Amino acid sequence: MSRLILLNKPYGVLCQFTDPEGRPTLADHISQSGVYAAGRLDFDSEGLLLLTDDGQLQHTIAHPRNKLPKTYWVQVEGAITEEAMALLRCGVQLKDGITAPAKAKAIPEPVIWPRNPPIRERKNIPTSWLELTITEGRNRQVRRMTAAAGFPTLRLIRYAIGQWTIDGLRPGESRSLDVHLPAVTGNRPSHGKNAGSRRRDGRRPGAARPRRNDR
Incomplete structure (x- = not known):
């Protein structure tokens, strides 16, 4: 044990x-x-x-x-589109190569603790939440993936490993x-x-x- x-x-x-x-x-x-x-x-x-x-x-x-899946709750800037979600699922081209296919779906805002300090939101730009599961571990990978898809990450919470x-x-x-x-x-x-x-x-x-x- x-x-x-x-x-x-x-x-x-x-x-x-x-x-x-x-x-x-x-x-x-x-x-x-x-x-x-x-x-x-x-x-x-x-x-x-x-x-x-x-x-x-x-x-x-x-x-x-060992490819243990890692699941994240991600708040991004902008109203996430299905095209962006499809890109995340298929693989995103980053400077260090294309990412492996991921699981991605839009979710309502999670009922969780407030962040301290709070994120910086722009008044006229909405935010979205998605659940993203990856099996890689590149440096700042989730943030780079959502940015490459056109939706910068504002808040990132790792919900699960395996x-x-x-x-x-x-x-x-x-x-x-x-x-x-x-x-x-x-x-x-x-x-x-x-x-x-x-x-x-x-x-x-x-x-x-x-x-x-x-x-």
């Missing part, structure tokens, strides 16, 4: 435990020692980050060849699980003893899971 921590990383937190510039890091939210991030999430992105104390599990989750999600986790909260590595490689995470969720104040979270209006 390996330990896996699911963290809902807040906006403006670095995916590392120290920073010489004094910016917020994982150490502000994770008290367990000996764990490391399996993959990364940008400073200006929010949502699910996986951490583990098992090097093999870390490699399995993060390595591109079958793990941020359900029930508010920003800064985490949940610890025991998992079997073979189940991970088969994309069927096996959840053993649940070590429970924690808030920064030590209380178990009572918040409802993030949900969408169309659920």
